[in-house]
């Protein structure tokens with residue numbers, strides 16, 4: 001078991017109110033496991049750490065931005081997603097609903113999850129957009145800027161400024177090791193996404209003599225950056241100090257959203273960092289939960305009487 005995993009289990013334990021004994025703002029030592037990990041937990045009065053005030057100094061923060069919308073599999077997908085990202089310390093999940101308000105449904109799913117740090121935002125998609133999710137991801141980026149720039153705790157703010165940002169769609173499946181890869185990202189890191197683009201995996205190909213990316217195995221190879229949303233992570237500085245801060249273009253043409261976005265980094269796709277053992281390991285799968293309704297559609301009021 002790695003140190004990170006040990007810490008994660010511990011932190012989940014600390015979510016239980018009876019285990020939150022220390023004073024806010026005080027440094028907390030958790031024995032006996034702390035002697036195993038060498039990690040020290042801190043508590044901070046920062047509102048950005050809602051719902052828990054705990055974090056681990058020295059462990060990179062990861063901001064996970066997840067757009068979501070109402071459908072019969074929404075709770076199923078969000079439950080699986082939160083179950084994965086709740087296993088880690090220093091992960092802040094920003095859920096952005098495509099809706100006119102914050103729904104009680106998503107609020108309840110978040111509230112009953114084991115996530116330590118999350119934000120819940122919403123923005124209704126403009127009409128007739130070709131590509132869904134871009135305005136929600138941009139709202140997630142605005143949330144990150146608010147969290148980082150609004151942070152009064154200097155140590156926490158420093159830690160945030162070295163964070164990694166991941167755009168994790170709500171219906172993918174994630175191996176826990178994706179977090180280890182995210183935390184290695186210096187500028188832009190990339191890794192395989194399985195079952196994406198009618199391929200077993202879309203992924204980078206590494207030149208074994210140089211260790212650099214020499215190409216991408218993907219559907220629609222003509223895309224300037226032929227990478228799935230789940231296949232890259234970026235340093236948070238692209239959203240803080242970069243001028244202008246990276247944003248998705250809601251008017252991007254279909255299949256061009258990622259390329260238009262990644263182009264703004266001014267980094268060649270060959271200079272991205274090949275992660276997940278030189279893009280040979282799959283830690284994320286592009287899946288769409290399907291329900292067996294044949295040609296029928298589930299009723300729109302599917303969750304009025306049943307919390308599904």
Ligand SMILES: *[C@@H]1O[C@H](CO)[C@@H](O)[C@H](O)[C@H]1NC(C)=O
Nearest residue numbers: 206207208209210211277278
């Ligand atoms: C990736 O490939 C480079 C070049 O062949 C090699 O030096 C390096 O050890 C590889 N990294 C991993 C994690 O396999």
